[in-house]
Amino acid sequence: NAGVMQNPRHLVRRRGQEARLRCSPMKGHSHVYWYRQLPEEGLKFMVYLQKENIIDESGMPKERFSAEFPKEGPSILRIQQVVRGDSAAYFCASSAAGSPLETQYFGPGTRLLVL
């Protein structure tokens, strides 16, 4: 039973380019969360999605960032016109249900470096 999968594991972009990060949840999970981790810090919540719906995007920057979780395929976190401050590790997590009592299982992360 494969865990949460993320790709790419490492991504290098120049300022102004677009970054697309993909996340496939664990089998049977329909709830996906994205978090960002800056060096030497804890994870910060960005967005929570169910299939075809954004449930909570309170942690998403207002501009340049978007997320989707289509009916078919992985969840995508998209960062347009990247800047150096976007360099971070981006983690995806999934859970079987949306209850606060559910464990969230994390993927290995995508490390984004903006040059």
Place this chain on the structure above:
Amino acid sequence: SQQGEEDPQALSIQEGENATMNCSYKTSINNLQWYRQNSGRGLVHLILIRSNEREKHSGRLRVTLDTSKKSSSLLITASRAADTASYFCATDAGQGAQKLVFGQGTRLTINP
């Protein structure tokens, strides 16, 4: 300070000793979870403890929760070099929110 704040920030002990890490939080919670992160890797879920539980065990791990003090502790007994990692506590944000709120983590080093 943030919800889910760990203490100490860094801890270095000898192999075989016990390691204790603490976590404090501010708002009421439904559950508290502990995760481990090896350098440059993803997070591994260790234990989830619910707000109506006071103590939970898993192998060499023991987690306590004191909701009156809004604090939790993670005890690793008989530490091993492989336990070297950062440990994070995470709480739900309360009020039915599903997002997790993480602390800054405790960096644990086990010296052989």
